[in-house]
Amino acid sequence: MFSFNWFRKSFFSVDIDASVISELIKKKNLEELDIPVYVTAVDLQNAREIVFDSGDIKIVCKASCALVPLFKPVKYNGKTLVDGGFYNHMPYQPLKKYKIPMLGVNLHPLMKKPSKPKMMSYLKKVIAIRMFITADEQREEYDYYISSDKINKYSILSLKSLDALFELGYKEAQEVLN
Numbered sequence: 001m002f003s004f005n006w007f008r009k010s011f012f013s014v015d016i017d018a019s020v021i022s023e024l025i026k027k028k029n030l031e032e033l034d035i036p037v038y039v040t041a042v043d044l045q046n047a048r049e050i051v052f053d054s055g056d057i058k059i060v061c062k063a064s065c066a067l068v069p070l071f072k073p074v075k076y077n078g079k080t081l082v083d084g085g086f087y088n089h090m091p092y093q094p095l096k097k098y099k100i101p102m103l104g105v106n107l108h109p110l111m112k113k114p115s116k117p118k119m120m121s122y123l124k125k126v127i128a129i130r131m132f133i134t135a136d137e138q139r140e141e142y143d144y145y146i147s148s149d150k151i152n153k154y155s156i157l158s159l160k161s162l163d164a165l166f167e168l169g170y171k172e173a174q175e176v177l178n
Contacts, residue, residue: 014071016058025061030054038094039064040084044073049087051094089135092142104142105169106135109149148172 030037031054039052041063052060055077063074063081073080084091090104110128139145150168154161 014062014065016062021058025057027057030057030060033057038091040088040091041066041074041081042084042087044080044082046079049084049091050079050081051091053094089133090138092138101143102141103144103146104135104139106145106147107151108135109147109152110136144176146172146176 027033030039030052036053039060041050041052041060042048043050059074059076062071063076064084066072066074066082067085068082073082075081085108089108090106092102092104095102108128110133135147146169148168151165154165
């Protein structure tokens, strides 16, 4: 699914036609799903958040996860799209119209430990604050909010700890929902 990109416009590339993705995603377009799904991305040309409720699931999701410089921006419908979290980490606005309890899950809580006094450490912290601060700011918009600092010990790109991450999420959800 992931491969090293040899620094051609990004560090890694994603094969959206990989068998694991095809196994998980059985339908072609968002509007074919049984429940409404909203996916956000940022249009680099206009610096605007775009909320998709229709379109090619694989491409829209790839755009929503295009965390530059790890992954290159995605061209779709004449736009250059990147990770929606750059603009709005936990977008709740499309769901407000349903008037149902909302559950927010923040997979990127801000690390509160001090950074090592190095240029790259400071740069990573500044980027993280900009990307993820909206989750803390919007926390009150959710009826239920799940997040754990324990997730920070896992790599964002590793698939090796899926069972441990599932267990962590399950325990955190039980605490919040009970």
